[in-house]
Amino acid sequence: MLRCRTYINPFVNWIENGRRWRCNICGVLNDVPSAYFCHLDEQGRRRDADTRPEISEAVVEYIAPAEYMVRPPQPPAYFFVIDVSLQAVQSGVLARVAEGIKSGLVDLTGDDRTMVGFITYDNSVHYYVLRGGSSGPQMLVVSDLANLFVPAPEDLFVNLADSRDVVHNFLDSLPDMFSKNQVRDSCLGPALKAAFTVSKQVGGKMCVFQSAMPNLGDGTLQFRENPRIMGTQEEYQILRPGNMWYKDTALEFSKAQICVDMFLFPFHYIDAASLGELPRRTAGQLYSYPSFDATTDGPKFVSELRRTLTRETAFEAVMRVRCTKGFKINHFYGNFHIRGTDLLALPNCTSDSVFGFEIQHDEHNVNNSVLTVQSALLYTSSEGQRRIRVHTQALAVSNSQQEIMETADAETITCLVSKRALEISLSNSIDTARTKIQQTCIDILRSAKGGGGYGGAGYPSQQQQEEKEIPASLKLLPLYTLALIKNVAFRGGNDVHPDERVQARMRMACMYVPDCRYFVYPRMLSIHDMDGSAGRPAAEGVEVKPSTVAGKLKVVLPKAVNLSGERLLASCVFLVDSGVDMFLWVGSAAGEEVFNSLFGVNSIEGCSSAEV
Numbered sequence: 001m002l003r004c005r006t007y008i009n010p011f012v013n014w015i016e017n018g019r020r021w022r023c024n025i026c027g028v029l030n031d032v033p034s035a036y037f038c039h040l041d042e043q044g045r046r047r048d049a050d051t052r053p054e055i056s057e058a059v060v061e062y063i064a065p066a067e068y069m070v071r072p073p074q075p076p077a078y079f080f081v082i083d084v085s086l087q088a089v090q091s092g093v094l095a096r097v098a099e100g101i102k103s104g105l106v107d108l109t110g111d112d113r114t115m116v117g118f119i120t121y122d123n124s125v126h127y128y129v130l131r132g133g134s135s136g137p138q139m140l141v142v143s144d145l146a147n148l149f150v151p152a153p154e155d156l157f158v159n160l161a162d163s164r165d166v167v168h169n170f171l172d173s174l175p176d177m178f179s180k181n182q183v184r185d186s187c188l189g190p191a192l193k194a195a196f197t198v199s200k201q202v203g204g205k206m207c208v209f210q211s212a213m214p215n216l217g218d219g220t221l222q223f224r225e226n227p228r229i230m231g232t233q234e235e236y237q238i239l240r241p242g243n244m245w246y247k248d249t250a251l252e253f254s255k256a257q258i259c260v261d262m263f264l265f266p267f268h269y270i271d272a273a274s275l276g277e278l279p280r281r282t283a284g285q286l287y288s289y290p291s292f293d294a295t296t297d298g299p300k301f302v303s304e305l306r307r308t309l310t311r312e313t314a315f316e317a318v319m320r321v322r323c324t325k326g327f328k329i330n331h332f333y334g335n336f337h338i339r340g341t342d343l344l345a346l347p348n349c350t351s352d353s354v355f356g357f358e359i360q361h362d363e364h365n366v367n368n369s370v371l372t373v374q375s376a377l378l379y380t381s382s383e384g385q386r387r388i389r390v391h392t393q394a395l396a397v398s399n400s401q402q403e404i405m406e407t408a409d410a411e412t413i414t415c416l417v418s419k420r421a422l423e424i425s426l427s428n429s430i431d432t433a434r435t436k437i438q439q440t441c442i443d444i445l446r447s448a449k450g451g452g453g454y455g456g457a458g459y460p461s462q463q464q465q466e467e468k469e470i471p472a473s474l475k476l477l478p479l480y481t482l483a484l485i486k487n488v489a490f491r492g493g494n495d496v497h498p499d500e501r502v503q504a505r506m507r508m509a510c511m512y513v514p515d516c517r518y519f520v521y522p523r524m525l526s527i528h529d530m531d532g533s534a535g536r537p538a539a540e541g542v543e544v545k546p547s548t549v550a551g552k553l554k555v556v557l558p559k560a561v562n563l564s565g566e567r568l569l570a571s572c573v574f575l576v577d578s579g580v581d582m583f584l585w586v587g588s589a590a591g592e593e594v595f596n597s598l599f600g601v602n603s604i605e606g607c608s609s610a611e612v
């Protein structure tokens with residue numbers, strides 16, 4: 001007999017006056033234990049539904065019983081692996097890294113069990129003994145990369161509360177310790193191995209800061225940049241990892257519950273495609289700051305690092321998504337490693353994690369009127385509690401093509417199409433991916449106009465189709481489609497740097513719907529004609545559209561206008577925001593008054609871009 005594995009939820013069917021319930025996912029009939037029994041009301045709803053979150057709320061969290069633990073819940077743990085070679089020091093990266101970590105450590109979530117550790121590296125690996133009570137950290141240098149010596153982990157991976165002073169001293173002195181470093185080499189692989197050996201018993205988050213292409217020991221990468229193949233059928237070769245070491249290492253890390261967030265500061269080709277395998281398969285993120293400038297890029301980097309450290313983080317997590325019988329989930333998108341057929345291994349899962357999936361129906365005729373999707377995330381909270389967070393969503397199922405098209409969401413479609421196209425460009429070519437993006441849009445619009453592609457009786461004639469309007473819900477799909485094809489991730493031509501392409505791809509793979517919309521089709525805010533309300537918090541009690549305000553204070557944004565070349569008149573000033581970067585576009589003939597109020601100068605000639 002089948003055992004039902006569904007978590008009880010608001011959408012199950014109660015029968016026999018509440019003695020049994022039919023599962024809305026697997027269809028099995030379950031007995032209600034007598035302790036849980038409650039009578040039903042006239043609508044067939046349990047009378048106690050409003051007092052029980054698990055049958056009235058779509059999101060609930062359970063404290064997991066002991067059988068959901070293979071070991072005691074881990075403490076929150078952060079390990080930092082820092083490149084201190086010449087490039088990292090001279091560019092100011094190292095100073096900003098120390099500053100960012102220090103600022104993040106002050107506001108970490110979690111309790112006093114939190115652990116931290118540090119390794120730095122250039123042509124050798126440097127360990128730091130951070131015993132509490134000592135005046136400063138003790139540094140151990142290991143140059144034999146082939147037979148890497150690792151000191152006792154308990155001195156290197158320490159309790160933050162016990163060692164806070166020595167950790168702060170270490171971070172304050174770190175930039176000076178290497179200020180005269182002339183070593184250009186980078187042994188990232190051995191440094192990662194050392195960090196793994198130290199932290200594998202605990203797990204947690206590993207932040208890696210890399211400025212040059214690794215050239216010593218395991219994980220050495222080759223210079224593969226070749227402008228001639230960018231934009232051609234052959235480009236997929238450099239989008240794929242050139243070295244399996246990072247993928248293999250990532251799987252080892254995933255098993256040990258270690259998630260890698262990787263921060264790259266490339267001044268030349270760094271092979272982000274190979275390095276990116278680490279965050280991709282350990283549920284981490286890749287950040288990249290090309291030609292890092294400590295003054296202009298520093299604040300963005302520090303704030304992204306701070307967010308990485310201080311946001312809500314679930315440790316040693318796994319997630320499974322189930323859906324109603326007759327449907328199946330046929331593909332997952334995002335950063336994770338799949339264990340078995342459908343268990344997503346997530347050493348970390350954060351409030352910024354995004355996973356996409358596609359649902360397919362198994363049978364040609366679907367009888368259900370509702371499709372239920374339930375995800376269960378089993379994780380350890382930063383307070384050390386093993387929990388299960390369950391999301392349940394019920395979606396209406398329809399056989400009417402018109403109904404489906406009218407309720408379709410152009411932004412969600414674009415987000416999912418982009419994720420699918422990323423995979424096509426890797427397995428096939430970017431050219432094929434662009435064709436697929438375009439074809440998907442054409443198929444959807446044709447379908448929205450009543451064409452099924454099958455011809456024959458029952459479908460409107462070609463003329464009827466041409467006259468039929470596209471539903472409002474899909475009006476912007478052609479625009480998003482064209483914008484997606486022009487995005488750095490998919491654009492043709494050879495003006496895109498391979499690392500830039502990889503970074504855009506990595507971002508897009510984990511983007512949620514509104515972020516993806518702006519990344520694909522940036523918003524353009526009109527600056528030259530802002531009215532008095534712009535830049536101030538919205539008036540209290542006034543209903544505002546979320547897209548017209550920003551931040552907790554709901555600061556009113558300047559008016560958004562269509563992103564089109566025709567709008568870029570010489571007399572105008574626009575702020576273009578992709579959610580990742582912002583560009584200020586200043587027309588050469590923008591009025592003196594505009595220049596004066598924005599930049600304090602009379603014309604563009606007197607304007608320093610660094611000061612802006």
Ligand SMILES: [Zn+2]
Binds near residue numbers: 025
């Ligand atoms: Zn079930």
